[in-house]
Amino acid sequence: MGLSVHGYAGNKDRSGQAGAAELMINPWGQSTGVFGLNTANVKGIDALKTNIAGLALSNKTEIAASHTMLLRSAKVAVNNLGFAQKLGNSGVLGVNIMAMTFGEIPITEYNNPETTLGTYTPQFFNFTLGYAKSFSRSIQAGVAATFVSQQISNVKASGAAFEAGIQYVTGKRDNFHFGITLRNIGTNMRFNGNGFSINSEAPENESYTMNMQTPSEKFELPTYLNFGIAYDFYLDEKSVAQATGEEQATEAPKPKHRLTGMANFTSNSFNNDYLGIAAEYAFREMFMLRAGYRYEKGIGGDQPTTMYTGVSAGATVATRIGEKGPMLAVDYSFRPTQRPSTGVHVFTLRFMR
Numbered sequence: 001m002g003l004s005v006h007g008y009a010g011n012k013d014r015s016g017q018a019g020a021a022e023l024m025i026n027p028w029g030q031s032t033g034v035f036g037l038n039t040a041n042v043k044g045i046d047a048l049k050t051n052i053a054g055l056a057l058s059n060k061t062e063i064a065a066s067h068t069m070l071l072r073s074a075k076v077a078v079n080n081l082g083f084a085q086k087l088g089n090s091g092v093l094g095v096n097i098m099a100m101t102f103g104e105i106p107i108t109e110y111n112n113p114e115t116t117l118g119t120y121t122p123q124f125f126n127f128t129l130g131y132a133k134s135f136s137r138s139i140q141a142g143v144a145a146t147f148v149s150q151q152i153s154n155v156k157a158s159g160a161a162f163e164a165g166i167q168y169v170t171g172k173r174d175n176f177h178f179g180i181t182l183r184n185i186g187t188n189m190r191f192n193g194n195g196f197s198i199n200s201e202a203p204e205n206e207s208y209t210m211n212m213q214t215p216s217e218k219f220e221l222p223t224y225l226n227f228g229i230a231y232d233f234y235l236d237e238k239s240v241a242q243a244t245g246e247e248q249a250t251e252a253p254k255p256k257h258r259l260t261g262m263a264n265f266t267s268n269s270f271n272n273d274y275l276g277i278a279a280e281y282a283f284r285e286m287f288m289l290r291a292g293y294r295y296e297k298g299i300g301g302d303q304p305t306t307m308y309t310g311v312s313a314g315a316t317v318a319t320r321i322g323e324k325g326p327m328l329a330v331d332y333s334f335r336p337t338q339r340p341s342t343g344v345h346v347f348t349l350r351f352m353r
Contacts, residue, residue: 018270019219020148022124023161023184026050027066027080027098029331029348033314034278034292037264039228040167040179045082045350048096048130051181051226052142053165055094056132058084059352066331066348071341075103091133094144100124107153125149137174141166148189148221155195161186161221173254175232182225188218222271228264235259258282262292272296272305278312288316290333309336314346327352 026036028046039051045062047054061084068078079101084094104119126149132142146161165181196214234240235257259281266274278292291313298305314333321328331348 018222019157019189020150020159020161020184020221022078022098022100022126023146023148024222024224025068025070025078025098025100027068027078027346028064028082029066029314029333029346030290030316032068032335032344032346033290033312033316033331033333034262034280035276035294035310035312035335037228037262037276037278037292037294038230038280039165039181039226039264040177040262041228041230041232041260042179044352045084045094045096047132047142047165048082048084048094048128048144051165051167051179051228052094052130052144052163053132053140053167053179053181055084055092055130055142056134056140056167058086058092058094060086061353062350064348064350066346068347069345070100073340073342075101077101091131094128094130094132096126096128096130098126098128120153123149123151125151138169139166146184146186148186150189150191152195155191155193157189157191159187159189159221165226171232173232173234173237175234177228177230177232179228179230180226182223184221184223186221186223188220190218191216220270223269224271225267226264227267228262230260230262233259233261256284258285272298276310286318290314290316304338307337307341308344309338311336 026032026049028049031038031042031046031050036050042050042054043057044054045058045064064082066080070076070078078098080098082096084092086092102122104121106119107117109115109117126146128144128146130142130144132140134140143164148159148161150157161184163181163183165179167177167179170176196216234255236255240255260279262278264276274294274296276292276294278290280288280290282288294310296306299310312333312335314331316329316331318327318329329350331350333346335344337343
């Protein structure tokens with residue numbers, strides 16, 4: 001396997017030439033509520049699939065499980081499990097396990113395609129190991145590696161993808177955010193296995209059969225580069241400042257109401273580029289509403305190049321278990337899709353200490 005680095009952006013001539021498209025799937029309810037446009041301000045376990053630098057902002061321990069209803073009519077879904085642990089001043093270690101389910105698919109023969117010989121279930125599996133560290137109050141950075149596996153009963157492929165990201169924070173209340181991440185640089189992949197073997201009859205007067213192998217071509221991973229900015233508006237900041245004194249305002253607890261605006265640009269190597277804006281409202285960081293819009297060329301035309309309409313929305317409800325117990329949060333997001341799909345739902349359950 002060779003290491004491939006891409007220098008193209010939104011090249012329509014290369015559309016469809018990459019494989020392992022599941023690396024483009026974000027399985028978390030928080031970040032999908034803004035269509036993954038939170039490169040600059042994502043934090044915690046969600047960062048494992050958006051910008052690994054944000055993993056450094058995990059408080060102590062975070063465990064989360066998520067289920068994505070991707071194509072309900074075809075029984076295609078994504079199950080995801082993540083874990084993040086702060087290692088003191090050394091940084092944060094994160095693990096993410098993602099598996100796709102496709103239901104049972106009938107097995108048929110080339111010479112008799114209408115006869116079913118049982119069923120098989122494709123197995124798409126990703127395992128990510130990430131590390132991030134805050135180098136100062138303003139800068140955090142991270143790196144991660146993902147093992148990719150695709151397999152059916154007689155054909156399989158595997159590879160490895162790598163990513164790196166950085167976030168920068170500044171402002172009176174650390175309310176300006178900038179982030180950049182490069183994801184899915186990795187090894188080429190190739191399918192192989194008995195599924196590429198063909199038994200053919202020997203020439204006349206010969207009493208044996210020939211077995212021919214048909215090798216598959218290598219394919220690259222869907223590399224992309226993300227740039228994002230975000231700004232936090234504290235809606236009741238003036239009342240907090242008046243209550244505590246202007247000179248102490250920066251040291252006082254943050255106001256109850258936060259409204260964050262986000263903008264993001266994604267440069268894709270094998271797809272159209274993305275450009276999007278999003279917003280998130282939070283009350284005491286316990287209840288959140290969010291929405292976003294991601295644009296790409298042709299998204300609103302008669303022959304769209306993506307299953308999504310570009311709109312996303314989501315919400316979070318969080319509470320503390322007991323007086324000093326862990327935080328429990330439930331995240332939900334919805335992204336409308338083109339027909340015949342009926343939209344993508346994501347449900348996430350998170351525990352934080």
